[in-house]
Amino acid sequence: MSEPQNDPRLTPLAASLPFAVPFVGPETQVRTRGRPFAARLGANECGFGPSPRVIEALRAAAPEAWMYGDAESWELRQALAARHGVPIESVIVGEGIDGLLGYLVRLLVAPGEAVVTSAGAYPTFAYHVAGYGGALHTVPYRGDFEDPEALVATAEQTGARLVYLANPDNPMGSWHGAERIAAALDALPGHALMVLDEAYADFAPAEAIPPFYAGDRRVIRMRTFSKAHGLAGMRVGYAIGHPDLIAAFHKVRNHFGMCRLSQTAALASLSDPDHLAATVAKVDAAKTELGRIAGAHGLNALPSATNFVAIDCGAGGDFARAVLRELVARDVFVRMPGVAPLDRCIRVSAGPEGDLAAFARALPEALAAAREGADARA
Amino acid sequence: MSEPQNDPRLTPLAASLPFAVPFVGPETQVRTRGRPFAARLGANECGFGPSPRVIEALRAAAPEAWMYGDAESWELRQALAARHGVPIESVIVGEGIDGLLGYLVRLLVAPGEAVVTSAGAYPTFAYHVAGYGGALHTVPYRGDFEDPEALVATAEQTGARLVYLANPDNPMGSWHGAERIAAALDALPGHALMVLDEAYADFAPAEAIPPFYAGDRRVIRMRTFSKAHGLAGMRVGYAIGHPDLIAAFHKVRNHFGMCRLSQTAALASLSDPDHLAATVAKVDAAKTELGRIAGAHGLNALPSATNFVAIDCGAGGDFARAVLRELVARDVFVRMPGVAPLDRCIRVSAGPEGDLAAFARALPEALAAAREGADARA
Numbered sequence: 001m002s003e004p005q006n007d008p009r010l011t012p013l014a015a016s017l018p019f020a021v022p023f024v025g026p027e028t029q030v031r032t033r034g035r036p037f038a039a040r041l042g043a044n045e046c047g048f049g050p051s052p053r054v055i056e057a058l059r060a061a062a063p064e065a066w067m068y069g070d071a072e073s074w075e076l077r078q079a080l081a082a083r084h085g086v087p088i089e090s091v092i093v094g095e096g097i098d099g100l101l102g103y104l105v106r107l108l109v110a111p112g113e114a115v116v117t118s119a120g121a122y123p124t125f126a127y128h129v130a131g132y133g134g135a136l137h138t139v140p141y142r143g144d145f146e147d148p149e150a151l152v153a154t155a156e157q158t159g160a161r162l163v164y165l166a167n168p169d170n171p172m173g174s175w176h177g178a179e180r181i182a183a184a185l186d187a188l189p190g191h192a193l194m195v196l197d198e199a200y201a202d203f204a205p206a207e208a209i210p211p212f213y214a215g216d217r218r219v220i221r222m223r224t225f226s227k228a229h230g231l232a233g234m235r236v237g238y239a240i241g242h243p244d245l246i247a248a249f250h251k252v253r254n255h256f257g258m259c260r261l262s263q264t265a266a267l268a269s270l271s272d273p274d275h276l277a278a279t280v281a282k283v284d285a286a287k288t289e290l291g292r293i294a295g296a297h298g299l300n301a302l303p304s305a306t307n308f309v310a311i312d313c314g315a316g317g318d319f320a321r322a323v324l325r326e327l328v329a330r331d332v333f334v335r336m337p338g339v340a341p342l343d344r345c346i347r348v349s350a351g352p353e354g355d356l357a358a359f360a361r362a363l364p365e366a367l368a369a370a371r372e373g374a375d376a377r378a
Numbered sequence: 379m380s381e382p383q384n385d386p387r388l389t390p391l392a393a394s395l396p397f398a399v400p401f402v403g404p405e406t407q408v409r410t411r412g413r414p415f416a417a418r419l420g421a422n423e424c425g426f427g428p429s430p431r432v433i434e435a436l437r438a439a440a441p442e443a444w445m446y447g448d449a450e451s452w453e454l455r456q457a458l459a460a461r462h463g464v465p466i467e468s469v470i471v472g473e474g475i476d477g478l479l480g481y482l483v484r485l486l487v488a489p490g491e492a493v494v495t496s497a498g499a500y501p502t503f504a505y506h507v508a509g510y511g512g513a514l515h516t517v518p519y520r521g522d523f524e525d526p527e528a529l530v531a532t533a534e535q536t537g538a539r540l541v542y543l544a545n546p547d548n549p550m551g552s553w554h555g556a557e558r559i560a561a562a563l564d565a566l567p568g569h570a571l572m573v574l575d576e577a578y579a580d581f582a583p584a585e586a587i588p589p590f591y592a593g594d595r596r597v598i599r600m601r602t603f604s605k606a607h608g609l610a611g612m613r614v615g616y617a618i619g620h621p622d623l624i625a626a627f628h629k630v631r632n633h634f635g636m637c638r639l640s641q642t643a644a645l646a647s648l649s650d651p652d653h654l655a656a657t658v659a660k661v662d663a664a665k666t667e668l669g670r671i672a673g674a675h676g677l678n679a680l681p682s683a684t685n686f687v688a689i690d691c692g693a694g695g696d697f698a699r700a701v702l703r704e705l706v707a708r709d710v711f712v713r714m715p716g717v718a719p720l721d722r723c724i725r726v727s728a729g730p731e732g733d734l735a736a737f738a739r740a741l742p743e744a745l746a747a748a749r750e751g752a753d754a755r756a
Contacts, residue, residue, distance in 0.1 A: 004621060010485055014486070027448035027450065050444055055443075058436070058437075058440040058639070066609065067418070071401070072405065095635050107388055110391070113389075231444065232634075235637050244383050244385045248388055252392065256403070259640060
């Protein structure tokens with residue numbers, strides 16, 4: 001097929017957008033490579049799987065797939081509201097955090113308006129800002145940490161509508177304490193909303209997570225069933241914010257967009273906190289093992305409050321990209337940050353034993369091949 | 379809770395949108411009523427259920443719910459492309475037709491630009507047009523039929539970007555022959571795209587459905603697994619159009635928005651054409667039975683090329699609304715057209731025997747109660 005051309009009827013904004021995607025999925029890579037992966041450690045999925053209660057609930061609900069899901073996701077929102085101690089009007093459920101980020105940008109960012117994020121932070125957020133014509137301003141990481149004070153200062157300077165902050169952070173795995181987040185919110189100008197992406201909150205120390213206060217108009221907090229709950233394939237994200245802000249989502253969202261079985265799966269997962277705790281413990285053990293594997297080859301695994309580890313390959317972005325390429329060539333799916341100096345790292349999900357063993361086997365070969373390539377170019 | 383107020387940071391467009399939804403789901407009604415429905419015949423779901431192969435495939439795939447779905451829905455798009463004889467680049471899969479309609483409006487309709495639909499046609503399309511600030515122009519039905527020539531003429535007059543036409547039609551169940559659609563496309567001005575909603579194509583006579591021609595830039599055709607495939611709860615819609623137009627969806631869509639289990643379910647359903655044929659036969663029998671029930675009470679069931687029947691209650695919109703209200707009060711979930719003169723009808727899905735029996739029991743009581751109410755007001 002020839003390269004696509006813009007249909008002449010596209011809006012000027014749509015025509016201006018690139019033919020590019022924020023992430024290439026592993027299935028696409030498998031088709032390109034013509035070979036399956038031996039380890040699936042690139043998308044921070046939970047290879048330990050969902051709760052057995054979820055599997056049972058999904059199997060029981062399969063014959064009900066003919067019915068649209070509840071357009072209000074009422075039972076699920078009620079369970080989430082109870083869990084977080086907020087009213088149900090503060091909770092919106094959507095097709096993953098990705099879907100909710102898209103709605104949020106659409107609601108708050110008119111074309112040309114400013115948005116602030118960190119250089120190297122979540123590409124899909126930047127994708128949505130571009131998609132709605134927002135003007136994205138980026139702030140560098142401070143070391144391996146997002147810089148809340150600089151984000152807020154830039155929001156002030158640019159008159160931003162939205163400030164994106166992930167805590168714990170992706171792709172570095174670092175985190176800030178709740179009081180640091182609270183201070184950033186106190187300093188946030190009134191024209192801006194902070195979107196606090198807490199996709200990895202289940203793995204974080206308690207002191208990283210501020211208490212929920214549904215009356216807070218300054219922040220919307222995003223959570224997901226894709227990580228600790230092991231339900232990435234069911235697309236269930238949620239956000240908690242002031243009821244007035246949450247009500248705006250209902251003005252634009254795909255009202256019957258949630259799969260009925262996804263609602264069932266999320267509810268079943270909430271009913272099994274023991275499985276969640278066991279998953280977090282497995283992830284902790286896997287992160288320790290990833291640190292050991294990295295250290296055995298002279299690499300430094302960064303501290304992580306998530307379900308992945310950023311491993312500093314020790315020789316800059318080009319070298320890390322070569323390591324990643326060689327890992328993929330050895331059937332290990334991993335990803336890496338896209339921006340210097342974060343891109344000296346590869347990002348490896350804390351997966352099950354077999355996947356980590358495949359990574360452990362491939363890593364020394366990948367490092368050697370990357371070093372050979374670097375020597376050959378020198 | 380108090381009524382929601384607009385967050386002051388909303389864009390002017392978002393602030394201008396009403397706090398209203400296109401459809402109130404049956405689950406919401408059940409919560410309001412405090413009582414379950416005895417018959418679920420309001421959303422044109424397929425009460426005959428999905429294929430046993432789908433149920434089996436869903437049960438087998440449940441443990442895989444931890445993996446994101448393929449962001450390209452490659453296997454499913456490939457199967458659909460083969461089924462319709464078009465290249466895979468002509469096929470986009472999305473979170474139901476509703477989700478795809480939203481993307482389409484976003485891609486083609488800048489604020490203030492004209493869009494044409496029929497007065498009383500699919501409310502969710504109108505919802506998306508409003509949501510992106512489009513200027514919706516409506517054309518009346520001609521009798522119980524959408525009026526392709528008038529739609530095209532209005533597109534010409536208004537400089538419309540999009541013209542919506544459902545064939546077979548919802549909510550009336552009527553249909554046009556393929557040659558009538560082809561003639562409308564021939565007359566369509568170059569600035570407009572026709573969105574041909576074929577959600578009910580599986581129930582339609584062959585002569586209603588034009589052949590697919592992937593090179594046609596004038597039309598995008600929408601299909602769904604929610605109706606004949608019995609998978610409304612899995613949210614799988616697709617569209618077929620020119621590859622350049624389809625490529626534009628990838629610029630804005632939620633790339634990992636499709637549930638992995640939904641992709642699995644749709645593929646399994648495509649592998650069972652016998653089940654699909656059996657479902658269509660059951661729907662045909664149910665429509666005959668609905669006609670019999672209507673006729674037994676002096677009402678006229680309109681001919682239908684869909685999986686529902688519009689039943690003319692014979693005395694205008696207020697009376698039909700009263701009948702609907704009395705049916706709902708008797709635990710029968712049905713819906714009806716929102717615009718005169720279509721609103722002289724109620725719309726009843728062609729469901730399984732038990733649901734039709736509940737409808738048959740409730741209808742004479744509902745008619746009597748509606749007549750009493752009308753007499754009391756007279």
